[in-house]
Amino acid sequence: MSHEIPDVPGDAEHVGCNGAESLVATLVGSGVEVCFANPGTSEMHFVRALDRIEGMRPVLCLFEGVATGAADGYARMTGNPACTLLHLGPGFTNGMANIHNARRAQSPMVNIVGDHATNHERYDAPLNADLMGYAEAISHWVRRSRSPRTVAADAARAVQAARQPPGQTATLILPADTAWLPAERPSPRLDPAPPGTVSGDAVDAAARALASGRRTAMLLRGNVLHGQGLRHAARIAAATGCALFCDTFTPRLRSGAGSPGVTPLPYRGRAILERLGAFEQLLLVGARPPVAFFAYPDQEGWLTPPGCALLTLSHPHEDGPAALAALAEAVGAPRKGLAVPFDPPSQPPQGPLTAEGVLRVVAALLPEEAIVTDEGITSTLPHVPLLARSAPHDYLPVTGGSIGNILPLGTGAAIAAPDRKVVCLEGDGSAMYTLQALWTQARERLDVVTVLYANRSYAVLNQELELVQAASGGERARSLLDLGNPDLDWVRLSEGMGVQAVRARTVREFADAFARAMNTRGPSLIEAVIV
Amino acid sequence: MSHEIPDVPGDAEHVGCNGAESLVATLVGSGVEVCFANPGTSEMHFVRALDRIEGMRPVLCLFEGVATGAADGYARMTGNPACTLLHLGPGFTNGMANIHNARRAQSPMVNIVGDHATNHERYDAPLNADLMGYAEAISHWVRRSRSPRTVAADAARAVQAARQPPGQTATLILPADTAWLPAERPSPRLDPAPPGTVSGDAVDAAARALASGRRTAMLLRGNVLHGQGLRHAARIAAATGCALFCDTFTPRLRSGAGSPGVTPLPYRGRAILERLGAFEQLLLVGARPPVAFFAYPDQEGWLTPPGCALLTLSHPHEDGPAALAALAEAVGAPRKGLAVPFDPPSQPPQGPLTAEGVLRVVAALLPEEAIVTDEGITSTLPHVPLLARSAPHDYLPVTGGSIGNILPLGTGAAIAAPDRKVVCLEGDGSAMYTLQALWTQARERLDVVTVLYANRSYAVLNQELELVQAASGGERARSLLDLGNPDLDWVRLSEGMGVQAVRARTVREFADAFARAMNTRGPSLIEAVIV
Known part of the structure; x- marks a missing residue:
């Protein structure tokens, strides 16, 4: 041994x-x-x-x-x-x-x-x-x-x-x-209790709900968003026409061609209410009912729309994939479920670089089986749907809202999956919390490409200042949301830790740099200066 | 208002x-x-x-x-x-x-x-x-x-x-x-309880101990290490010949010319026992009895030498300066106490740069009323005594042992004292925890000079691996203590955050860079590559 x-x-x-x-x-x-x-x-x-x-x-x-x-x-x-x-x-x-x-x-x-x-x-x-x-x-x-x-x-x-x-x-x-001090011999491996079994009653109730003709959305979380569980969810969607959603920030989502095209809920509470407003029932699979990320004066925190019934197929500690398999049988689902075609977006027109332009290039050039980690927030969230028809990939966003997650996350993902390309979508504000991850990527020669959106601000906070009705911010308030004066130079920061880096200010520069990074093994960083 | x-x-x-x-x-x-x-x-x-x-x-x-x-x-x-x-x-x-x-x-x-x-x-x-x-x-x-x-x-x-x-x-x-939400009017300032008063009995007991002829050391901590408290301690030392010590890591120590020359205890437990072994009694002023920073197999953690009596003049929450004033009167101390002369060390000979050489240059060129923050650990601790006869300054080391303290500490000190030069003595390993402080120094145009000791390793841990009898480390152990592969480039890291930086590999290069930094306002960093 x-x-x-x-x-x-x-x-x-x-x-x-x-x-x-x-x-x-x-x-x-x-x-x-x-x-x-x-x-x-x-x-x-x-x-x-x-x-x-x-x-x-x-x-x-x-x-x-x-x-x-x-x-x-x-x-x-x-x-x-x-x-x-x-x-x-x-x-x-x-x-x-x-x-x-x-x-x-x-x-x-x-x-x-x-x-x-x-x-x-x-x-x-x-x-x-x-x-x-x-x-x-x-x-x-x-x-x-x-x-x-x-x-x-x-x-x-x-x-x-x-x-x-x-x-x-x-x-x-x-x-x-x-x-x-002197110790005992090693202890043998102890297995955890298996996941809870979802009862036949719960599966039957879900099957009846899906057969009711009511407009139904499934909200998935956990290991049902990749692997066998997702395959069964895709079959159920094919059989019943139910919509598939996941939380805005979900641990890991299989996305791109061949996946059933699960839609992440938007970030803002009002947008979630609007999106789910089309449904009469929400079936939870390892997920909890959606709630607002933050509270705001005069805005709803509970985001299950009025009149939408909540139904739970499986709790987080239960065996979601098995429950979905049983449900697929119960609704007479076909062997093959929904599968999104490979149909990536066109590359953006030449010119100055925008946040959307960056994600168009990424979506167009993403290699098969890439791992995409995302903490770009204002720069990425509106454009993440562009990835839906890219080459098959796994999508890993920040889950707990604590920024500074993604450079380390990509580092660990690259060690877990050394044969897959890791693409980190990262904001300049977020990157500063744990930039030391770049050094570990250099030392371990990890195949990680960081796309660093340089918008020189805590952009989300400028939105927030308005949303909490705290606008009319003066000079002091603005100084706390602005990352300029001086600008961070991410090319130097990255090179200072041993990760080669380039700066891109136009679509062409970014597309060239990203294409090169996709065709080269090893860590690199692209500072995408966006307008 | x-x-x-x-x-x-x-x-x-x-x-x-x-x-x-x-x-x-x-x-x-x-x-x-x-x-x-x-x-x-x-x-x-x-x-x-x-x-x-x-x-x-x-x-x-x-x-x-x-x-x-x-x-x-x-x-x-x-x-x-x-x-x-x-x-x-x-x-x-x-x-x-x-x-x-x-x-x-x-x-x-x-x-x-x-x-x-x-x-x-x-x-x-x-x-x-x-x-x-x-x-x-x-x-x-x-x-x-x-x-x-x-x-x-x-x-x-x-x-x-x-x-x-x-x-x-x-x-x-x-x-x-x-x-x-709507709130009340502002609340008026509330004052804290005053510090506890040291009893006359405690002062008398300390005076008797000092008059006993037994070899006595005072161990000081808190606000008695600068200002009026320290002045009285200097008077007591002049009157009684007692030695003045402070903890290895003390919040703030007045040092250099004009100060009484309080000696920080060494870092290693054995060295502390040896140092204090010369004394028959230890008088605590706002300090606690010395203990080892870490435990080691077969080494003592309690560092009051056997046979050395412990006596407390003041506890941390008590008014140490007043107690020292009373004690000075009780021992009939002169108005003027011990004062170290201005006698900085000579600059080191030309050649490759060593840790000692760096501190010799710093001690020789330190301007009056500088604030020196220190987290250089292996690079600085053995050489800190070189600062004792420099121009008058305040010395602020990391206090809680959690590295990543000093770049932020220097940042805050510079905002507190905008007319004083701040010199941060920092190791490359320690600096990585909170390097983001450099950006704030740049934005606020703070007068902070960071001396970055680049020894490319967690040098203290190489010592520790031996001390805990865990030597014979192989390749994996070494990889966890080595900061090379790749080397951190502190010039780029610093410039990436908007702080100008230079690299020094020889005594001449370092002395030139440090002299320039002393004569220029604003933040800068010197990467001192030491052999």
């Missing part, structure tokens, strides 16, 4: 393994094979264990938010947890924003957080913090190992918790002495 | 102020005059209020850790809280690492965190999170405003809590509707 533990030569206290080794061996034995790491002193035994135990790939990240975002991307593409390696309370907090996004993506992930040795806690040394409080406020599962002899068992349970459908955040706190 | 609130013209619902305006007016009236902001949708009314209420300077930060670190630097230099403006749970988490450092620095700070409207919480929209859980785990004081009518009072209490000696972290959560 690849994760057997060699004796530690020259280690006087014991001839077996230490806690860190039992941990790494257990993780590997449980199927965790990548570690996105930003280690410190308290993690040095874990670091050493990576060389003593085969099977774990360490990936250095220069900021913890890159590590947690990459673990999210890895999980979205593989369904498997990666682990992160973080350094005490402050290291964990730096990773929390992208743990938040991973939670909203239902991504399985295992955070290993080194901490002070158990006999050192009482001194309240400078790095001491309420790590347990931080971890409990955001994780589905938390444990602090109290003895090296339980580290292996704790690790097996952490992976089990992470894998619990639909996917959870597990955080294992590892005091330094539990890593360095 | 500058913070009176104008009526809101054209605002149908009310002619008074809204919650955001009552908040900003209360903050300004309570002496909070700078806001380090990374706002989002839920903060738009606060943003607008900045233009409607005079007296608050907004400073845009492109990552929340920059905002919180800058507030820390501002507080260390002024003793006054700044506020931060953060966006919901994930925005708060991005700022937490530097809130951790600010806590350890006993810096007063007020975090304003926008959140979902109170009637929107129940929908658990994508950005919803356990913000209260996050805030409680790290703040001294937390409140979530529940009504626009209490926002002003809540804000006054937040500032009061932040100012409570020795300085606290206060977090006020502001649901969006409490910002946009």
